[in-house]
Amino acid sequence: MQTTTQIVLSQRPTGRVDEGCFTAEQIPMPEPADGEVLVKSCWLAFAPAQRSALNDIPSYVPPVALGEVMRGTGVGQVLASRHAGFSEGDLVVGPIGWQEHCVMNPDTVSSPLELVPTDIGDPKLVLTVLGVSGMTAYFGMKKFGRPTTGDTVLVTAAAGSVGSLAGQIARAFGAERIIGTAGSEEKLAWVREIAGFDACVNYHDSHVFRALRAAANGGGFDVIFDNVGGSLLDNALGNISNGARVVLCGSISTGYMPKRAEIGLHNYAYLTTRRGTMAGFIVTDFADEFPAAITEMRTWIANGKLSWAEDMAEGLENAPATLQRLFDGKNLGKQLLHIADPA
Numbered sequence: 006m007q008t009t010t011q012i013v014l015s016q017r018p019t020g021r022v023d024e025g026c027f028t029a030e031q032i033p034m035p036e037p038a039d040g041e042v043l044v045k046s047c048w049l050a051f052a053p054a055q056r057s058a059l060n061d062i063p064s065y066v067p068p069v070a071l072g073e074v075m076r077g078t079g080v081g082q083v084l085a086s087r088h089a090g091f092s093e094g095d096l097v098v099g100p101i102g103w104q105e106h107c108v109m110n111p112d113t114v115s116s117p118l119e120l121v122p123t124d125i126g127d128p129k130l131v132l133t134v135l136g137v138s139g140m141t142a143y144f145g146m147k148k149f150g151r152p153t154t155g156d157t158v159l160v161t162a163a164a165g166s167v168g169s170l171a172g173q174i175a176r177a178f179g180a181e182r183i184i185g186t187a188g189s190e191e192k193l194a195w196v197r198e199i200a201g202f203d204a205c206v207n208y209h210d211s212h213v214f215r216a217l218r219a220a221a222n223g224g225g226f227d228v229i230f231d232n233v234g235g236s237l238l239d240n241a242l243g244n245i246s247n248g249a250r251v252v253l254c255g256s257i258s259t260g261y262m263p264k265r266a267e268i269g270l271h272n273y274a275y276l277t278t279r280r281g282t283m284a285g286f287i288v289t290d291f292a293d294e295f296p297a298a299i300t301e302m303r304t305w306i307a308n309g310k311l312s313w314a315e316d317m318a319e320g321l322e323n324a325p326a327t328l329q330r331l332f333d334g335k336n337l338g339k340q341l342l343h344i345a346d347p348a
């Protein structure tokens with residue numbers, strides 16, 4: 006009998022994510038019923054929010070249940086179809102999970118299973134610049150950062166998937182000076198030389214407040230696009246200009262663990278004296294606008310305005326360790342995992 010492997014959550018992590026939290030289970034190869042497709046997983050994408058979904062705490066998505074296949078977005082290939090909209094050989098993107106194969110009804114899964122556009126070139130683009138990361142950077146910047154000509158923009162976790170694109174999108178919207186933060190010399194160089202930021206600050210610097218101020222050429226930040234939270238956000242808030250927009254995209258410094266972060270913001274009062282605003286957002290709220298955003302992003306790609314990086318791990322058995330890489334700062338650009346090549 007042909008079998009296939011799934012990785013299910015067997016124990017909720019209280020700290021680091023490792024393979025002890027998951028069990029690899031062999032199941033008989035599933036067969037699609039009417040309206041379903043059988044999909045072979047090719048590449049999985051990893052995002053910090055997957056760590057939150059391991060906590061038994063309701064959020065904007067429900068927690069992964071014990072015994073459930075770990076959730077994850079990826080690109081796969083249709084091996085068999087009993088759905089009119091999909092054919093054998095099609096590449097698809099959607100919630101395929103941490104498993105070698107899955108059957109699903111594309112119409113009833115929580116987020117849609119979609120065909121990868123055939124004119125896209127590299128199908129992995131739907132997991133990187135034209136996927137959730139790209140959409141997060143685009144809508145966070147466009148709707149909340151709202152950079153205009155001459156603005157100075159700070160992006161934290163700037164060597165990451167969302168952050169690297171957020172800075173470049175701010176430039177495309179007319180911002181003048183783009184500053185990033187990252188955690189290693191290799192990343193600082195990539196952010197400046199490949200992503201084209203004007204400066205990048207190592208947030209491990211013991212004088213990060215002063216380093217941020219110097220990077221802004223002594224002026225303030227008109228936009229902060231924050232992926233990190235905690236003391237780094239606090240240091241950035243102390244350097245805002247009048248009318249600054251602070252975009253709360255994520256707070257990875259908390260580790261997205263069940264225990265509440267202990268760091269409060271001391272510099273929030275600058276939002277009052279400098280007439281600033283601070284807003285959080287969830288990218289899926291803008292799903293209806295994704296097609297127009299993708300069109301604009303594809304134009305920028307064609308014009309050479311966007312650079313991005315993939316960080317590729319190998320093998321489904323390494324999925325837990327691959328998720329932990331995000332919290333150890335090991336990834337540069339979008340963290341992916343290769344499972345199998347499309348035929």
Ligand SMILES: NC(=O)c1ccc[n+]([C@@H]2O[C@H](COP(=O)([O-])OP(=O)(O)OC[C@H]3O[C@@H](n4cnc5c(N)ncnc54)[C@H](OP(=O)(O)O)[C@@H]3O)[C@@H](O)[C@H]2O)c1
Nearest residue numbers: 053141165166167187188232254255256258286287288334
């Ligand atoms: N609001 C939304 O709808 C939405 C959607 C998607 C993602 N997000 C958020 O966007 C942010 C970036 O996500 P991503 O997928 O692009 O991940 P990513 O930035 O590619 O990877 C995470 C990076 O965060 C940095 N990091 C980890 N721990 C840190 C700490 N304690 N302090 C400072 N930096 C730390 C690391 O870079 P360094 O080496 O530089 O430390 C790491 O490489 C996350 O906060 C995520 O939750 C929000």
